[in-house]
Amino acid sequence: MSKRNTSDLTRLLIYGALIFICVYNLAPFLWMIFSSLKTEAEVKSYPATFLPHVVTLEPYANILVWGGFITYFMNSAIISFSTAFISSFVGALAGYGFSRYTFKGRTSLMTVFLASQLLPGVLLVGPYFRMLTLIKLYDTRIGLIVAQTTITLPFSVWMLKSFIDTVPVEIDQAAMVDGASRWQAFFKVVLPLIAPGIVATTIFAFLLAWGDLLWALCLLSSPSLKTVTLGITELVGQFRIRWAELMGASIIASLPCVILYLFLQSALTRGFTAGAVKQ
Amino acid sequence: MRLRTKEYEAYLFILPALSMLIVILGFPFVMAILMSLNLAWVKSSLLGFTFENYSRLFRDRVFYNDLIVTFSFVVSTVGFHLLLGLGVALLLNMEIKAKRFFRVAAILPWTIPDVIAGLIWRFMFDPLSGIINSVLARLNLIQLPITWLSDARLALPSVVFAEVWRGYPFVMLLLLAGLQSIPQGLYEAAEIDGASAWKRFWYISLPNLSRIIMIAFTLDFIWECRRFGLVYNMTGGNPGHATEVLSLYVYKNYFVFFNFGYAAAIAVVLALIMMLISFPYLKASMKEL
CATH class of the missing domain: 1.10.3720.10 (MetI-like)
Structure with missing residues (x-):
């Protein structure tokens, strides 16, 4: 599907959808990586943090x-x-x-x-x-x-x-x-x-x-x-x-x-x- | 395509694979059927067998429950895989920037073992340390943590959610390959004739994809019917039997309750259902073999 005149609005919608899919696909991976770098106290805290406050390699x-x-x-x-x-x-x-x-x-x-x-x-x-x-x-x-x-x-x-x-x-x-x-x-x-x-x-x-x-x-x-x-x-x-x-x-x-x-x-x-x- | 030579040579090439198939798959398969008929335990007469295990199936509420759980699980995961897969394949087939990045990102969930995907989502759905409740709480959408995986109504949808995430990229890959093989000229001709984007999709993309959609459906259906690791690690079939798919029930009957005959009977029924539904598609999609 090439060479088609797409308006700015459709372009926006397409990239919006792509970014949404990226977040959906990648968020669990980021969560896995960030969690593996947290201290035990932080992993157990509620509500959970996304980014580690203190990065540790202890795990x-x-x-x-x-x-x-x-x-x-x-x-x-x-x-x-x-x-x-x-x-x-x-x-x-x-x-x-x-x-x-x-x-x-x-x-x-x-x-x-x-x-x-x-x-x-x-x-x-x-x-x-x-x-x-x-x-x-x-x-x-x-x-x-x-x-x-x-x-x-x-x-x-x-x-x-x-x-x-x-x-x-x-x-x-x-x-x-x-x-x-x-x-x-x-x-x-x-x-x-x-x-x-x-x-x-x-x-x-x-x-x-x-x-x-x-x-x-x-x-x-x-x-x-x-x-x-x-x-x-x-x-x-x-x-x-x-x-x-x-x-x-x-x-x-x-x-x-x-x-x-x-x-x-x-x-x-x-x-x-x-x-x-x-x- | 083929050489006209000594026929027996063909068997020599195929023999190693065939003998492995017979010994490692065929033999246990026959054994499972015999076990399900209690034949293995009947010593007095060789022909002694009973349908006891099968009649027990009809009275087993857990079996009925698991059958429905499996059905809901398979139908919703395969359905969402196809929908989401088609949507993302259409997006990635467009003229976009950073195509490579988006493609890699789109495939990533499928690359990890389902056992580990189950673990990640179990953690994400964790009522206290999980990110999902944390986001909901920070947005003030919930007051108390939701117990996603220990609530009988929420557990199965949560498991389905995880498996949709893990499994759709494969369907997407197949559909994308299908889309890319449609001759560009068809679209150009349609555009000259003034066909809208929707019409081009409906009358060109979809009919040309039908074969590959069938392959994707068949493979995905077979895989989801057999899904084990993800559910085992995410909920273990709990709470109650709310997420217990049949493969899990078979496993428990074999290796937890040591009920070999009954386990075999459930597995035979599962295999029969899978064959009845997918065999025509499997055969049709492999016509050119």
Whole structure:
């Protein structure tokens, strides 16, 4: 919608609306940041202040002293990285299979992949918990990683297939005429060409795993294995909520997500809407 | 688009993903159904099963209540996500200054885990230390602090408010991508013909967006039906069961009451409802696969 003669009044209305949206979107973030810099007395005062009267870094010091946090953060990193890596790799394989071959049951298999998205986590987590207890993998990182990988897998397949679809099939053929095997054509020719798609998918799977609470809550019990979202959630359950520390911890826990999403946004929309906005 | 080669190769590429799906999603899914039919516990005969858990659903007031809570939660969050998402997408699609800044600001709420969004809003709605009551009190709009999250009538709207804030940017992103893919020529032609801004929106933008609106609706619907972390951290389903969505009730039945069969039955019903409503859309929006 370009090149339209907009009057000053409409211009004013547009910017007014934009500023309103900004305030609505950003105020909770500012509140979180300012609260994490307040003294305990100020956080508890009524009516609450928006800007801290006295800025203190004590809440952050307390978070670091509180031994679990760094462990939790590292656990989240390990679990989310592994999930993202496996999910994208297995997803790229399947995406290639769906993109490049016609075979019996192709459509029904793709439907199965899509439909698996409709199974709510709470339906699966109970039986999965029993399976893990049976094979002695309850309360291990592996059990959680395998679950997270599979949950993110259908999305990875879907996104990577749409990225692979954008690579002309002649490129595979040319590589194979030159003597490359099918596997080499996939691994050495197609994969590098869809690098942006792989990055987007990996980050997306990483973030899904990072933000999870349900599975970690149900599949882990040792403090040394807990993830950062689970650790923060358990802090809330305690008798007295220390909001300044909690907000500080929340900021640190959200930071990887905010940074990665901002990198990812255009590729992500492309993945989700591939096919839908085709001209 | 496809190569004509050995068919079995395709299965080799798909096998790892498929086997994970079968073992990690398919197997627990079947197990959940068997558990809900009490089959797992019947040892005397292999075919012994009961519908006890399902008939219990019909008598369970909490289940009815949670069903309504889930319905209200999903309908209002998805509805507001679409409305707000469309509005902001239209704004960001205009010729404006500082586009980059506004875009980043518009996406930010969606970037944080829902668990943490739940916490932030729980703090904001806190009767004494929260900012919302503080602003209302400073404006002299209230005399006494409002107990947003422990009042049975206010708790669900508050939770919805938080989830609207967190979730709409994603819908907005999809719709913005859709708007940007509409050929500019259509608008120019309409303008020459003297179509008003409203008419251009109604007859050009909206029809061209219909497909992407359907995708946004489907994805959002599925995600909101499964929403867990935000509600868990914001209210835990309290007060009473005023904000208890079904996923929370399933979780409690599994891991708090250890009522596995019953939990599975509720989850199966939830999954069935989700499938019935969203599957046609899901299939239609993926036609080109």
